[in-house]
Amino acid sequence: MSAQLIDGKAFAATVREKVATQVEKLKEVHGITPGLAVVLVGEDPASEVYVRNKGKQTLECGMNSYEHKLSSDTSEADLLTLIETLNADPAVHGILVQLPLPDHLDSDLVINAIDPAKDVDGFHISNVGLLATGQKAMVPCTPLGCLMMLRDHYGSLSGLNAVVVGRSNIVGKPMAQLLLRDSCTVTIAHSRTKDIAEVCRGADILVAAVGRPEMIPGNWVKPGATVIDVGINRIERDGKRKLVGDVDFASAVEVAGVITPVPGGVGPMTIACLLANTLTACCRAHD
Ligand code: GUN
Numbered sequence: 001m002s003a004q005l006i007d008g009k010a011f012a013a014t015v016r017e018k019v020a021t022q023v024e025k026l027k028e029v030h031g032i033t034p035g036l037a038v039v040l041v042g043e044d045p046a047s048e049v050y051v052r053n054k055g056k057q058t059l060e061c062g063m064n065s066y067e068h069k070l071s072s073d074t075s076e077a078d079l080l081t082l083i084e085t086l087n088a089d090p091a092v093h094g095i096l097v098q099l100p101l102p103d104h105l106d107s108d109l110v111i112n113a114i115d116p117a118k119d120v121d122g123f124h125i126s127n128v129g130l131l132a133t134g135q136k137a138m139v140p141c142t143p144l145g146c147l148m149m150l151r152d153h154y155g156s157l158s159g160l161n162a163v164v165v166g167r168s169n170i171v172g173k174p175m176a177q178l179l180l181r182d183s184c185t186v187t188i189a190h191s192r193t194k195d196i197a198e199v200c201r202g203a204d205i206l207v208a209a210v211g212r213p214e215m216i217p218g219n220w221v222k223p224g225a226t227v228i229d230v231g232i233n234r235i236e237r238d239g240k241r242k243l244v245g246d247v248d249f250a251s252a253v254e255v256a257g258v259i260t261p262v263p264g265g266v267g268p269m270t271i272a273c274l275l276a277n278t279l280t281a282c283c284r285a286h287d
Pocket of ligand 1: 096097098099100121141142170270
């Protein structure tokens with residue numbers, strides 16, 4: 001039997017509608033318009049597409065969008081000066097520096113220069129610590145989107161076995177923290193995990209965030225499990241370009257109970273959650 005698909009596109013649209021309604025209210029009642037500043041250094045084509053989409057959807061939600069495109073040879077000092085200016089600007093409630101940065105720039109230094117209250121990516125070390133200790137944090141957008149979809153499906157996640165494959169700071173680690181906060185029993189699996197197939201087969205919830213095309217086959221999935229595929233990998237097959245996840249969809253869909261497709265699963269939720277985080281940052285700034 002084929003698994004139920006989670007329609008991330010439709011889910012993201014409902015999140016954006018809710019954000020737009022709140023933005024409208026903020027404007028009417030308090031005369032405040034949330035603002036998101038996105039900083040892009042260099043000309044990476046994939047990053048340019050993301051940044052364009054972010055700007056478009058920010059405006060569609062009724063928020064202000066400020067794009068700062070800097071050349072690939074921008075110095076660290078100039079980038080830090082821009083961040084200081086954005087930190088001090090009351091019209092800017094959220095700041096996102098698109099990653100990856102060119103090699104000559106220290107990503108950690110740059111991210112930690114952002115005011116944690118405006119860190120809508122949730123990458124600042126303060127937000128990482130707040131999340132890990134169960135305090136009020138800005139939560140990274142992709143894991144937040146995954147959590148929303150899981151809560152929508154299950155209601156309560158309490159007591160479920162969750163396996164997160166991948167240990168990145170952007171997805172794997174914060175995803176594990178969020179699942180733990182929702183009382184899952186959490187395992188993080190990675191490239192050195194012994195008998196990773198067996199570990200995955202113990203998962204009620206399997207989150208794949210490794211960035212390796214179709215690495216997880218259907219026989220790693222427990223029958224009836226929920227599979228959340230965070231991977232967005234561009235491959236070429238039969239002379240055609242294709243977008244695939246970290247899960248081998250064709251075999252996994254026959255075993256899982258519920259699965260997110262690629263494209264159209266987790267992907268659209270990331271920007272929707274970025275907009276939600278920007279609204280949250282704006283509300284907290286005016287509390
Ligand atoms: N590059 C890929 N994903 C992300 C993200 O979620 N945030 C930022 N800042 N850069 C990214």
